[in-house]
Amino acid sequence: MAFDEQTEELAVRAARGDHQALGELLRDIEPHVLRHCARLLPYRMDAEEACQDVLLAVARNISRFEGRSRFSTWLHIVTANCARTTYRTLKRRSVEQAGELPELRPDPRRVSVxxxxxxxxxxxxxxxxxxxxxxxxxxxxxxxxQLDYNEVAAQLSIPLGTAKSRIHQARKQIRAALGDAYAFRD
Incomplete structure (x- = not known):
């Protein structure tokens, strides 16, 4: 999600309390947020739910955006966190319902790879x-x-080498969990 300077400026104005700028910002970012959520979550309805959660989180927390990084960077993090939270919620709901309903396995003909x-x-x-x-x-x-290594280090307030090391270790663990089916790009 890369935004033009106008969107970045809207975010700064919204963070300062400009309600009109916040409304414009939310309208501006919604399609981008939905696309990003759809990349993370497998079903459109889940992505839409996560998108609404992101927009609500932005509206509630925009005053915390300090402008130290680009708004798009801040929004990436909010979006990823909301999508993962939506996934956890859906997973918990399905486990809770599994006790009430017969076990339903997804039909492989209807679930994409x-x-x-x-x-x-x-x-x-x-x-x-x-x-x-x-x-x-x-x-x-x-x-x-999709932040670059320098942005990751800055966002986490850690040295660049530490960020690279953490990413490398995480990739190794994810590859092991997925059987090398997940390819990372550098």
Whole structure:
């Protein structure tokens, strides 16, 4: 999600309390946020739910945006966190309902390979986050939010070498969990 300077300026104005700028900002970013959520979550309805959560989080927390980084960087993090939270909520709901309903397995003819691989990745990320949250956070910023290494280091307030090391370690663990099916780009 890269935005033009007008959107970045709207974010700064909204952070200062300009409600009109906030409304314009939310309208401006919604399609981008939805696309990003759809890359993370396998089903359109889930992506739409996560998108609404992101927009609500932006509206509630825009005053916390300090402008130290670009708004797009801040929004990437909010989006990734909301999508992962939506996934966890959906997973918890399905576990709770499993006790009430007969076990339903997805029909492989109706679930795409892409959706299945995203679910596998989300599962692997969730496992990594519970074991080593600092590795998961660095990996999400680099490979899902597509920040460069310098931006990851700045966002996490760690040295560049530490950011690279965390990303490398996280990739190794994710590859092991997925059986090398997940290819990372540098």
């Amino acid at each position: 892409i959706a299945g691989s995203r679910l596998d990745l989300l599962e692997a990320l969730e496992a990594l986050e519970s074991e080593k949250p600092e590795l998961a956070e660095a990996l999400v910023l680099r490979d899902i939010c």
